[in-house]
Amino acid sequence: MVLQPKRPKKNNPLWFIGAAGAFLLTQGKLLLTLLKFGKFGGVFISMLVSIGAYAIIFPWSFAIGFVLLILVHEMGHVIAAKQKGLPVSAPMFIPFVGAFISMKRHPRDAVTEAYMAMGGPVLGTVGALAVFGAAVYWDHPLLYRLALVGFLINLFNLLPIHPLDGGRIVTAVSRWLWLVGLVGGLVLIIYNFNIILFIIWAMFAYDLYKKYVSHRKNGGEKRAMAASFLIPAEPLIEQGYLIPGEEHKRELDFVTYSDLEGQQFVHVYWDGLNFKGTIPLMQQSLIHRTHVTRLERIQKEDGLHLMIHCQVDYDPYINDKYYEVPSAARWKYGIAYFALAGFLFAMMSLVHKVGNI
Known part of the structure; x- marks a missing residue:
């Protein structure tokens, strides 16, 4: 009797992730040739590099899903910027740091900056919800972990620290929340040290120093x-x-x-x-x-x-008019900011409970 190997079930979500990864690996030369002429070639190359870097530590399926969740988050910024007529680049990925989009022109007011910053966590939350729905449907541990990470990514980005999204959103709410981020970020670093958070916090602290201390002493920032x-x-x-x-x-x-x-x-x-x-x-x-x-x-x-x-x-x-925000807009962004943060925290608790993580 000849034993036939079992074929993976195509209704398993990991089959799609694995198939995508296998295709990218086997068609590497063809893909690189196409990327030379593609507008978003750098995006795909940086995504592949990030996937490879994360795959050193995590399984391939998790690495691919993780990078895709970051992509969804960054596309939220791109869509919001396009809606406001701001020219931005496509997302570029940096392993173990995340991704970023570069701006060819800064927003002209704090409300526009907040709108663009809010786009990432909003669409990123939608993406994490989709993964959570798939996790519940297939009852798969990996999808639960991806959903948890997806909610965590967006919650982390809501910290009121520049250049994180939260630091830009609260620009339209109250700049005093930057002080909350400065103190709160330091408490998080002392309680649970994280090198990436420390670098972001240090950059934020230095930027505040230049804006509100050095700028006044030296009469301007050269x-x-x-x-x-x-x-x-x-x-x-x-x-x-x-x-x-x-x-x-x-x-x-x-x-x-x-x-x-x-x-x-x-x-x-x-x-x-x-x-x-x-x-x-x-x-x-x-x-x-x-x-x-x-x-x-x-x-x-x-x-x-x-x-x-x-x-x-x-x-x-x-x-100074940059920070002049109508009261209605302050309330709107303030409510949206804290509501989204609360929702993400609640979803993380729910994933822990339902997924037994």
Whole structure:
């Protein structure tokens, strides 16, 4: 008699997770080829790296589910940002840290910032609820653990600490809650030390120091932004322009302006080389000066080119109106924030009880 190996039941949720993982492993070369031309290639590569990193510690099925839960959370931020007309990048994953989206322009008011921040925990909670529903339906221990982790991820992100979502949401409620996050975060670190939480808390504490202590002592927070421009040098040489040396430094004339959406630009000029360049800023700023830090000569097939390395020195413009939030909006976000935190805590207790974790 020949024994036939048992085939996995396709109605088992782990069959789908395992099949997805097996496909990604066996089709690695094809996938990488496709990712080179895909808009979100970096997203998938960073997801695969994160899955591989988590799989060192946890089973593959848990690692895949965990990364997918983070993806759902981050997509909540992306959707909310798009609804508010804010340009953001696709999510990028960092193993053992999580994921992030970069903003090409900051929100213009605290309400917009809170709306975008709230999108992640809201959609992330929906995703965790879906996993919990599947766990109850199939009564599977792994799905219960994933649901528990999903609720925990979103609850952790609601801590009123920048740059976590909670720190951005309470901007529209009361900035005094940052003090609660500062003290509460320190208590959590002392009670149960976590290196990631410690790093986030330390960054938050330093940011508060710069905003409310150092800023007042020094009369402003000095910042700089670098930009580089590549221009053909052959036409300049033919017209008799003198090309400076690579260590040449000089001040540049500039004009700064903002468009109707609040995006600020710095337009720099170098009349001696007939050069004009535009540098976008991430936030509204007071420009002190623009200058050349270095020149670089690059020989290409079509001739000599000149790389002009520029720097903009500026102070961030702190608009007090940014934090002017209508009372109705403060109540709305305050109720939503505490209600969501309470719901997530209750769901974690329920998962513990139902899943016997």
